[in-house]
Amino acid sequence: MKCPKISFNTFANVLASVSAIGLAGIVSAGTYVYINKDAIIDSVKQQAIEAVMGQMGGGLGGGSLPIGTPELAPPADQASAPQGSSMGLPVPSSAF
Numbered sequence: 143m144k145c146p147k148i149s150f151n152t153f154a155n156v157l158a159s160v161s162a163i164g165l166a167g168i169v170s171a172g173t174y175v176y177i178n179k180d181a182i183i184d185s186v187k188q189q190a191i192e193a194v195m196g197q198m199g200g201g202l203g204g205g206s207l208p209i210g211t212p213e214l215a216p217p218a219d220q221a222s223a224p225q226g227s228s229m230g231l232p233v234p235s236s237a238f
Contacts, residue, residue, distance in 0.1 A: 175182065
């Protein structure tokens with residue numbers, strides 16, 4: 143069995159063809175991104191907003207947040223915070 147001879151010219155032509163195909167792919171992908179950049183940015187923004195709103199439990203004012211009084215009242219057996227003290231820190235009398 144005889145091995146086919148591969149000349150340098152054949153090897154260079156194959157390498158140039160593969161390189162041209164790769165370059166065409168890079169250029170076409172860059173062109174696609176450039177042309178559709180506004181739609182891509184809007185899509186990413188929308189996905190980010192949905193992800194943040196999903197973590198917040200449905201959004202603001204959707205009824206999922208407590209309104210204040212009954213839900214946030216401390217239990218009867220819980221100690222209250224000291225009234226009228228500065229938590230041990232000095233309180234400045236005047237800024238001047």
